[in-house]
Amino acid sequence: YSVVWFVQGNGFHVIDFNEYQIRKGRMFLVNPNQINNWSYADNCEGYTLMFAKSLASQLGIEFLKPYIDVEKQDTSLLQLVFENLIRDCKLDNDDLQHKIMTSIQYFYSLIADKVHDEAFTSKNTAIFRQFKELILTNDFKIQSMDKYADTLHISTAVLNIICQNLSGISAKQLLLDLKLTEAKRLLLYSRLNINEISFQLGFEDSSYFARIFKKKALLSPSLFQKKYRKQPGKSCKHPL
Template sequence: MKAVIPIYDICSLTQKREDLLISRFAPYLKSHRNLHLPHKHSFYHLVYFTKGNGSQTIDFQQVPVKSNQIYFMIPGQVHNWAFKGDVDGYIINFSVPLFQSFLLKANYLEELPFFRGIVNEAVIDIPADLQVKLTLLFEELIAETEQPKPFELDMVRAIMLQIFVSIARLGQHADSATVSSYNYTLLRGFQKLIEKNYATLKLPKDYAGLLYITPNHLNALCNDVLGISAGEVIRNRIALEAKRLLINNDLSISEIAGQLNFADNSYFTKFFKKQAGLTPEEFRKTTNSHE
């Protein structure tokens, strides 16, 4: 099936290796001008801007681009750039298995707040006291990959972990410190279950049962920590997937409704319009007009 939006793997962006790409951003951007159009990645992706202006769109949310900003993306998210003027910094693309084979805790990255696929948590302004350290760490990564040495990949992963932990420590992402460890674990469990089951399980009571808690407990937890109900968390994820599917013009509205297990087109259209403010057809036309 032909997709309107391309899906890139690391091999399609570099001839060097299939699991890792580390580069300064300006030459990377020069080599991949087509990435200003909407696209998906099959890998984890992050960029630290040391110079930049304009905007980018991640999963249909537009955010400004500026100096000393870093953003993180997980596989499957939709992305495009609209830069203004000169842009530079550092980019890392890495495969899903890169850390699974390195760390005993295979799902370590999923515990980091900026790798949850939530745009508001994944675009981060770096404070002045961390900017120099971060730049030095990225320069270390560049040096390691430009001049291969023994244990090169292990050193690269160790430096990347320093970057991840340094950013995870920032106060704006310390939600796990303000929520009890039990409730934090429950919330992460809920989010992971949604990711696996959003097409088939659409009610809070379904997830509450899998978590061995009451629907009221789950709803109170989501309201306290996220500011929205458990039902809204589920509906937001279904709507996001609908948007990702709608940008493929080879999929009919009926096929998309079927993939997301809606009983019929009218129910899907009513759901989507309530969540997105547009009908599926209107959203598709609006998205296509921006390409």
């Protein structure tokens, strides 16, 4: 997990091929397995915090929004938390791990209301996280929504409600979005051909995969790869 907070500056941050503007006070929240890169001005200043998935699970941390805008009255307290983390990381004593964990937990408590909307509950967030993990770790096969719901011990209707509340889209659309984001990553950064990518992501019919991909990306997989794949000696454009 990573947190990047800009206290000043401007530019753009791309998360899972979606572009967001960098501005003063904006804090970006990136979950594991998300693709992200930056383009920002030289005058940017701020803080970066990274921590392991195991710690996030232990503390119940899950980012459901790509960014939040920190209000002016909250800036001083959050800066103090980050400065304390920087100071603690330089220490070498038996309490270091406990101090850092406590500081991260306190930091998350300060932003939790902004990260989650009114539909948030810890149980629903846990189910939502488990559903995404099932999608991302179950390569080579796409299950039916009934199968995913059974694995999570809930009904398909409840799974859809949770996904709608926490992501704004249905469970099926979330599955396709996550799979197609991974497809973009593989098209740009792997040596797999399109048929191999289709199979790895669980699409039994590569032509169906190509149609779904084109509908989402507005380009066929081959044209997307040709347009955005980094060539030797050339910079890679951001596929937005």
